[in-house]
Amino acid sequence: MTDVRAAVAAAFRDEWGRIVAALIARTGDWDLAEECAADAFAAALETWPRDGVPDRPGAWLTTTARHRALDRLRRAKAGEAKLRLLAATADEPSGAPATRPDDDRLRLLYTCCHPALAFEAQVALALRTLAGLTTTEIARAFLVPEATMAKRLVRAKRKIRAAAIPYRVPPPDQLPERTAAVLGVVYLLFNEGYGATSGDGLTRPELTREALRLAALVVELLPDEPEALGLLALLRLHDARAAARTTADGELVPLEEQDRTRWDRAAIADAVALLRRALDHERPGPYQLQAMIAACHAVAPRPEDTDWTRIVQLYDQLLEHQPTPVVRLNRAVAVAMADGPAAGLAQVDAVAAELDGYPLLPATRADLLRRAGDRVAAAAQYRAALAVAANDAERRYLARRLSELDPP
Template sequence: MTEIEDAITAAFHTEWGRLVAALIGGLGDWDLAEECAQEAFTLAWRTWPRDGVPERPGAWLLTAARRRALDRLRRDRVGAEKLRALALLESRGEPVDDNTIPDDRLRLIFTCCHPALAFEAQVALALRTLTGLTTAEIARAFGVPEPTMAKRLVRAKQKIRDAGIPYRVPPAHLLPERTRAVLGVIYLLFNEGYVASAGPRLQRADLAAEAQRLAALVVELMPDDPEAGGLNALVLLQQSRACTRSDGDGALIPLEEQDRTRWNRELIAAGMAELRRTARRERLGPYQLQAMIVACHVTAETPEQTDWAAIVSLYDALYAQVPSPTVALNRAIATAMRSGPEVGLKLLDELTESGPDQGHLLAATRADLLRRLGRNDAAAREYRIALDLATNDAERAYLTRRLSEVARSER
């Protein structure tokens, strides 16, 4: 990429959320705000290579988007009220600063997670509006088809518009009612960074790093919230293995094959300290339980020393709180590691009969258990199914390698 292209890409990552939020605050119209923000970036692609990168890219983009919005409002004759609101935005130049939440991105996420919306709508809307994730990526995070997620986002925007829900930073005493959704946004943002739903790389390091930063900020803002601490611990412990999760060619390296001497001990220590602090609460929540599961992995010096019995018990507790297909699949994997592949395969059969399709993960898991049992012909069939469904190139490279191994064994 050229220097100009790098600058525009960086501006998108840093300014998109603030830009859209500023326009929504002035317009009260989510669709128009996003369209005008996109048109501002389109204009940047046309003019910055000619004129150079502005000294303040965010202010330049806001001005360009605001002018586009003014043109649209005047042309469409939607009335003087929005024009006056946008004129107020123009007079102050940039969004008004608010010290309730000291970080721009986190402030916007709290703003977006309005309790008048359903939980999933809050999280999905914040992810789509403020993080740059596509509708398809958000749909995969929620395990629903893309058209379904698109309809949910449209309905959420309509409700905001029809009910006149204001887009503004909540006061400090109202932050707790939004915290659960804010944590959900950060969690799903991290998941997309940890394993990209599609594309050439296993991980999207920028998203994972941003989620790590935001999780730490929520703990600073709300130190007594045990689930905020649980999420922070979970992210720290997961991030400790980041450099060992793919090989030089970018292919996925499974947990049992990773070089544990390269795991980040500072992140492990920080995550364990955070987990101990939050685990003093009477009731463990889903993020704390997930952090405890990861702790079992990162504190085992070898794969053989992993306490799979404890992990299964933790998954039992997690499933009681979050009975999702993803948790059920991970619980089946842990049970297979504790009690043998045959037991795991039976659980996978039950999951297939009772739950929705898990895409390539279910087929890949079944293939791995069949491979461990030496049933290579059946394993090869499942690896081929997983390859047909996988959209991440790093995961596909790993599945291809495993398929080649069991295919050779068939001969």
Template sequence: MNVEGAVAAAFREEWGQVVATVIRLTGDWDLAEECAQDAFASALHAWHRDGIPRRPGAWLTTTARNRANDRLRREAVGARKLREIAALPPAEDEPEDSPVQDDRLRLMFTCCHPALPFPARVALTLRTLAGLTTGEIARAFLVEESAMSQRLVRAKRKIRNAGIPYRVPPAHLLPERLTSVLGVLYLLFNEGYAATDGAELVRRNLSDEAIRLARVLTGLMPGRPEADGLLALMLLQHSRRDARVDSDGALVPLEDQDRTRWNADEIAEGITVLDAALHLGRPGPYQVQAAIAACHATAATAAETDWPQIVVLYGELVKVLPSPVVELNRAVAIAMAHGPAAGLALADSLAETGGLGGYHLLPATRADFLRRLGQFDAAAAAYREALGLAGTEAERAYLRRRLAEAETPGEAPACS
């Protein structure tokens, strides 16, 4: 691997750990991000000169920590923090099972403090833990980038001014943060499963990290059905990762995926975790979504998918999690169960409300329904709209293929 590729890989895998460690040492969120950015920039030059280190994450953590040390010295503040930093061993000397590996969990709980508004909790964690850009987070929330930037600034200021501690709270305080933490993990996983921007559709490191943290969380809080439901959902969705793009990185729709490439072990674990959660008798939105994912994961072929059951499950989901995105997914299920015309009517209603403005999957879904109905001119227009909104190259390439089919129609496949 060349240096540029190694730095890019290290950013995907190590950003959250580097930032979390420097925050623990300094208590300064902006300083931590700046020093982490400096460390990655330095790596481009140093690794060309000295070679790629055996443990890139340790190298980056040490470099970021040294940058923070230098900044604090220059600004003549933080004497106590300097003494703490000086007393710590170099990152390269820390054992692999060092408690520093839990810095990301401490970061997540700090971001999810109840003193912060819920959207700010989720956004701040995605920024600091996952290294998502402000633009990526804004798209995940369907808001303007400037508004998201202000939200992040206010959240950091609140943590600093309120003296919110950087730690996992005691057991009796865990439940009050559970909803926020689950929301963070859900969006972190989703950004890995279907990236909002960039060349790659799948950012596996983010999904892997979300699953790792979900396992830690279920260990901290056993008997919480929604935590188990989210872990089950992640496992069932993640099981399809290898089949979602082809050898050229092109998106492969669910109905066309090679199901022999799905991870049978993750499917089995996901079903087991979901069954245990449902047995507790307190269903919630993550459990319902996991049940929908299980319908897909247990179907031997696309034709055997139990779409009527999925429609029922989406009907339950929209009751507990009313949102236009859920309604759009329900429209797809209805189209598969009852025909594209029924799905198109629902999608058109969503378009009229404006609740999904800027969300590329709405025009993409409408385009698919129109194509299946043989309305190729209208389908082409909708594909063009979706193409202008899609964030990843894999999605754009898929939409360009569909657009070409609509512009030169052959026989449109029927909606089953």
């Protein structure tokens, strides 16, 4: 049964967005799509222990979800057009990844990012339907209460129905008005995959893969949009370090301790070339600036070769676009590396009140206190970070750091 649950969990990570997008494309009913997708996974938990895990779990789940939707539409005597469309596709093969720029998931992304919706609602709805992130996970990404996020999601779905927002990639003249939201969704999707807010592992590779795929498709649609190029460069720079971010048994390895021979140098070179293409447009934006920061790390042969002064300057430029406390916290770390931990701690203290409850605040403070040699204060902050960390890999890393300061 444990193996079956693991197979269902893996299928959820890989297939949720594809199944929901396909059902929305065929029914136009967002709630029905999510409910029938969830029914399919529940059916798998009941059926697979008896019949075995199918050779193509995604195809099995998609077919089951379609049949559930068809049954519910029949019972509800829904519109004939919806019913005919779903019935016509109920038994068609599924599960193969789409590669066209107008596939169901890209259409879903652009539908979620319709300008009639508030930006926060656009991003939250896309993360829920496309990636299957829970309301709790999305609320953490936005630093808002779970109840607040739940209301946003409900309102967004109602607005899509009430406004009859079409399910499609818009024509070229309408793409720019959705660019910021689309890029924001892809960015947050990658972030959740790169550093999962909860769970056993540090990462959720299926989310990083999907974010990279969508970012590349957006560049196909908008080849001269510098921020789209910058985002793709940024994601590829981070992904190039993936193999070195954990040990063989899944333990987190901080940047300065990573084995840089395991970084994908070809991927880094490709990403830097993308970044140059973006910068040639001479319209630097937040994704390009973040990519430039990532490139400073990626091209340094050794940790001590990192140009931290340049990184601080880039964070100063980023703050002009995104004057957020999280960016200021990241800048504080760069200041600590450039000018010493005391300087960084002063910057952290200046922004701490705005980040009350943010899990990375005590972890950042703990690391800088450790570097400053204040073992007692660092240990207290590591304990505070452990109290709010939800990801098991991060908790193990924090516990290791604490044990180094406060051995039993």
